[in-house]
Amino acid sequence: MTDVIDLRGDWAAPPTPAMRRAMAEAEVGDDNSHEDPTVIRLEERAAEILGKEAALFVPSGTMGNLVSILALTEYGTEIILGDRSHAYVYEVGSAAVIGGHPYRPVPNDRFGGLNPRDVESAIRPPNIHFPRTGLLMLENTHNLCGGTVLSVELTRQLCALAHAHGIPVHLDGSRIFNAAAALGVPAAELAQDADTVMFCLSKGLAVPVGSMVCGSAEVIERARQKRKLLGGAMRQAGVLAAAGLVALEQMIDRLPEDHATARYLAEGLALLPGFVVDLETVQTNIVFCTLEPPLSAEAVAAALRDAGIRCSVFGAQQIRFVTHYAITRAHIDRVLSALQQIVCELGGTRLAVGPNG
Ligand SMILES: Cc1ncc(COP(=O)(O)O)c(C=O)c1O
Structure with a gap:
């Protein structure tokens, strides 16, 4: 694909x-x-x-x-x-x-x-x-x-x-x-x-x-x-x-673009209910995200995969995203809107109206 x-x-x-x-x-x-x-x-x-x-x-x-x-x-x-x-x-x-x-x-x-x-x-x-x-x-x-x-x-x-x-x-x-x-x-x-x-x-x-x-x-x-x-x-x-x-x-001089894309993603993720991102650790092109139950890493990653988006699973509650030159802001917008829907489906109303929402 x-x-x-x-x-x-x-x-x-x-x-x-x-x-x-x-x-x-x-x-x-x-x-x-x-x-x-x-x-x-x-x-x-x-x-x-x-x-x-x-x-x-x-x-x-x-x-x-x-x-x-x-x-x-x-x-x-x-x-x-x-x-x-x-x-x-x-x-x-x-x-x-x-x-x-x-x-x-x-x-x-x-x-x-x-x-x-x-x-x-x-x-x-x-x-x-x-x-x-x-x-x-x-x-x-x-x-x-x-x-x-x-x-x-x-x-x-x-x-x-x-x-x-x-x-x-x-x-x-x-x-x-x-x-x-x-x-x-x-x-x-x-x-x-x-x-x-x-x-x-x-x-x-x-x-x-x-x-x-x-x-x-x-x-x-x-x-x-x-x-x-x-x-x-x-x-x-x-x-x-x-x-x-x-x-x-x-490819070296353009790496700051990947860092900016990662930051854009991290800030978007931090606004999603049930998603915890330590923004201070988002310094380059990697974004780790901890998921609060009822969300789980496997379930979110599987739902993303169904939407044509791949992330890595790190243990029961953590997922990781890494940006690179083939990833644009438009891609990140697609990821964030897919996640909004996934949160509603997997998290139910409790998360959808949670403190970060
Ligand atoms: C910090 C670090 N060191 C070493 C490696 C190993 O590289 P490779 O996958 O090419 O064996 C990786 C791979 O992700 C890495 O992140």
Whole structure:
């Protein structure tokens, strides 16, 4: 169905016509031997934009996080990360399962930040009973906290703390350009103190496949071998990288439009009876919404699906919407009017005349 309004994720953004043309015409070679000229150009450009020496093209953000972890630290060391971070919650425990890295989660605050005191007290002192702390992981923007933004100052402070203890830092910057746009700073400033940064081409930048890992030439060389280990070394990947190059030139500067569309949606949702939106956490392109009984996430999502609208379900009472370049204000108007009807049907009169109504 082509007229479905897909707000499940920014990964639903289709490639642009310019990307499709670039993909069709891409010059290719064997990326496994690092000989694909388009991949090489993409890696050089990504490194330049993030202010790092080198970059590596990987098939997914999940693999990008894992190769970074494997490249930065030794087998058996512990990883400090947020208890709501994507790597901890949604990546199948890959660092523990594949890398032999136990997780040491510390609480994420409401905006996805970590308290430096919590991080410091999670760092292991030398003791025969303890694993060594091998890595600190940050996430910006923070997906599960609602696309919230980690400030340059907090990023610097947390990196300095880790480095003072000899611990490297990996930044899951899946949506780092959304964070940079929201803060009005270059992405390189957010990436500066992290040893490696992963960002996704396949989210708000609308590339069909691929993520980048950026870091020093030495770490990226190790990451390249880890990518091979995980089966992520590709062949004529220039066909995909060509879309990535278009994205880096054409899709970054327009991200504030997605943020404005998300804000418009969030403000509309907050007016619906039975819908609770924490507007302070709507900082980029993600909108979480808590539903009050008798509404439930499954029922609302199913009713939306019947109306040709897709959202994601997070537990019994939460749904998530993510905007991207293919979503316009007119789409959001359609979503809000569908929801008004759904609330009446599912919520009955109690909600329809509720306090938010
Ligand atoms: C913050 C964050 N990190 C990593 C990933 C993983 O990316 P991928 O789906 O490409 O594996 C995602 C995916 O949504 C994400 O939101």
